[in-house]
Amino acid sequence: MKYLVMIYGSQADYDAMNGIGSEGRPAWTEKDLQAMFQHMESINNDLAETGEVLEGNGLSAPKQAIVVTGGPGGASVVSDGPFGETKEVLAGYWVLDCASDERVTEIAKRVHQCPAPEGSPVSDVVIRPILEQAPGK
Template sequence: MKYFVTVQANQVDYDAMEGKASPESPLWSRDDITAMVAFMGELNGELAASGELLDAQGFTAPAEARFVTGSPGREPAVTDHPYADTDVLTAGYWLLECTGLDRVTEIAARITQCPVPAGSPEYPVVIRPVGEAPSA
């Protein structure tokens, strides 16, 4: 079964990684970022070796996002930076092929152990089973 596993953050977390701490998110040092990248690299390597990793990516800051809305017969509206003030957004993901919910939950629990600076916000790791397309 395929699972979409996501981690979350908000704009102030990205700002803290770039040297702009806030009451909501403490400053990330170079060592903090190095530890996070090493943790993710090790996890991704193990998931690739086990054959469970189909894809994994981290997203850029929400301030770099673009939001396009529309409906049939209406001109689409384009807005820059739509998520900059959103409380929580998807910061990155893994697309995994696992034997079942217990295994992917085990992986998500491990993801929660990624090193972060003391006082960082705690966000859940979200597991979403990928559904099959309905047959025509």
């Protein structure tokens, strides 16, 4: 079965990773970043070896987002980020093909254990099965 495994973050999290800390989000050091990158690289290498990863990427900071919303008269309005109404955004994802819910959960637990500086918030890891056919069919 295919799954989308998602990890979330905020603009403050991206800023902290770039050395700009804020309340509840200490600035990351180069050592912190290397530990995180090594952890994620290890997961990605293992998933490539097992053939379970179909795709995966980290995403740019929310302030680099482009959003298309509805405007007056149904016209599309294009805006850039960041957006006050959105506290957390998708920070990275994997599309995995796993044998079971248990296996994808095992992988998500490993992602969740990613090292971060003391006092940093820990993002939830969300797993969503990918529909391979229309619901109800």
